[in-house]
Amino acid sequence: MSKLPEEFIRGVESVVGALGIIGDAERMHSYLSDWRNAYRGEAALIVRPASTEEVASMVRLCNQYQVAVVPQGGNTGLCGGSIPDASGTQVVLSLTRMNRICEVDATNETMTVEAGVILQKVQEAAADAGRLFPLSLGAEGSCTIGGNLATNAGGTAVLRYGNMRDLTLGLEVVLPDGQIWNGLRGLRKDNTGYDLKHLFIGSEGTLGVITAAVLKLYPAVRSVTTAWVALPSADAAVQLIGIIRGLCGDRLTGFELMSRQSVEFVLSHVVGCSDPFAESHPWYVLIELSDTQPDAPLNDLLELGIGEALERGLVSNAVVAGSEAQVAALWALREGISEAQNHEGPSLKHDISVPVSCIPAFIQSTDQRLREQFPGVRIVAYGHVGDGNLHYNISKPVGSDDASFKAQQEAIMHVIYDATAGFQGSISAEHGLGQAKRAAARLYKDPLELELMRTIKLTLDPNSLMNPGKVL
Ligand code: FAD
Ligand code: MLT
Numbered sequence: 001m002s003k004l005p006e007e008f009i010r011g012v013e014s015v016v017g018a019l020g021i022i023g024d025a026e027r028m029h030s031y032l033s034d035w036r037n038a039y040r041g042e043a044a045l046i047v048r049p050a051s052t053e054e055v056a057s058m059v060r061l062c063n064q065y066q067v068a069v070v071p072q073g074g075n076t077g078l079c080g081g082s083i084p085d086a087s088g089t090q091v092v093l094s095l096t097r098m099n100r101i102c103e104v105d106a107t108n109e110t111m112t113v114e115a116g117v118i119l120q121k122v123q124e125a126a127a128d129a130g131r132l133f134p135l136s137l138g139a140e141g142s143c144t145i146g147g148n149l150a151t152n153a154g155g156t157a158v159l160r161y162g163n164m165r166d167l168t169l170g171l172e173v174v175l176p177d178g179q180i181w182n183g184l185r186g187l188r189k190d191n192t193g194y195d196l197k198h199l200f201i202g203s204e205g206t207l208g209v210i211t212a213a214v215l216k217l218y219p220a221v222r223s224v225t226t227a228w229v230a231l232p233s234a235d236a237a238v239q240l241i242g243i244i245r246g247l248c249g250d251r252l253t254g255f256e257l258m259s260r261q262s263v264e265f266v267l268s269h270v271v272g273c274s275d276p277f278a279e280s281h282p283w284y285v286l287i288e289l290s291d292t293q294p295d296a297p298l299n300d301l302l303e304l305g306i307g308e309a310l311e312r313g314l315v316s317n318a319v320v321a322g323s324e325a326q327v328a329a330l331w332a333l334r335e336g337i338s339e340a341q342n343h344e345g346p347s348l349k350h351d352i353s354v355p356v357s358c359i360p361a362f363i364q365s366t367d368q369r370l371r372e373q374f375p376g377v378r379i380v381a382y383g384h385v386g387d388g389n390l391h392y393n394i395s396k397p398v399g400s401d402d403a404s405f406k407a408q409q410e411a412i413m414h415v416i417y418d419a420t421a422g423f424q425g426s427i428s429a430e431h432g433l434g435q436a437k438r439a440a441a442r443l444y445k446d447p448l449e450l451e452l453m454r455t456i457k458l459t460l461d462p463n464s465l466m467n468p469g470k471v472l
């Protein structure tokens, strides 16, 4: 039984038809909890509009009945942003039926897509047109462009191409009052005042519903080299990136750091993964170089860089992938970490960033503090080190019970976020705030910035119906 008035339900039916509504508990289930089962909510209905006009009519209807709207894409977010609260009175607005690729303009190097298109489909459509859409992340087979925009997603190629903000030229958004803002322009230059699309990118569904976007395309990549490198320390990784970048410039597209603990989790839990080396090492990096030329001398460049690093004692071992299968195997070791950590019981995710130069000091001092204060916790540190972005995740001590680990959650978080603040870092580099980091943002974000954000929220959404309880 829905907790909302019968007339509202009839109104929804008249907007999206029976096909666009999910109301039975069994089918609603997967929309109400996240991938890790870390957040769970209830909803009056799941509504799946098929067009921008339907989204606009839904938002107007929700305004009329003062019903809160929780936009949802692929539901792969890691901060609980797409999960409704426990009241059972909110409506989850799933964009997954809006999955059309509207236009590929290879000459303008743009693609116009609806918000519910899966990221991988966008990558494939770009490849079919001889172009590249470079956003790349572990959840790319399930996450949607709308979710990528709403979280300003990052991933493994930010080093070369930037995050979602950098990959977007235009947006269409249904505003909290139901008006449709059509900003679907494929312009690389437009200085006619405030750049409004940037308000909505990274707003996590709190300022409106993104319904479509014009994305930037890039020249297709025709040669790629991938290497797995073992290092004695995180400091060596930061020095290595300087060497490789100096030699390869923009050809460096990925530089992913992983601690031994992260790799051990993958080796234990992800079927088919094996250690490229016979011996174990404290740290690893996965390096990817790419070029638009088919025969670019990437192997030579990489070998030159690694050779220099070996001489300086920064590298302990290295292997360059010799086949597509080896490339996939090395990426599986990196991309498997999130899933593998789930098998080790409850974990605490901290998606922090600090200046790249501060990464070694951050790891050294934070590891030490955590080990002193919380003996036995397992530190799973990995991430997009070229962007200064570490996933400094914590798994519970072996043999400890979930409840006592949970009781330490706040204290562990403060150690990590205090250290992040000490290096002028951010408590959310790429995942957003959602419901997970909303309270922490109040402590660690500049009060004036928060006040400006509240002013913007109140101006656009005075009734606070767009994803309430998230971000602010
Ligand atoms: P959802 O999870 O459905 O929603 C996320 C947020 O966006 C919510 O606040 C929701 O309300 C809002 N939202 C969704 N669609 C819309 C819309 N159309 N309009 C307005 N608001 C909307 N993230 C990274 O940045 N980098 C990574 O490397 C990365 N790796 C990951 C690896 C794994 C294995 C997993 C599970 C997740 C990873 N993520 C990563 C997190 C996640 O995939 C991204 O945040 C992704 O962009 C979310 O897209 P989604 O469609 O699943 O959004
Ligand atoms: C990743 O880069 O693998 C994800 O963003 C991190 C995570 O799952 O914590």
Ligand code: ZN
Pocket: 155, 383, 384, 391, 430
């Ligand atoms: Zn990440």
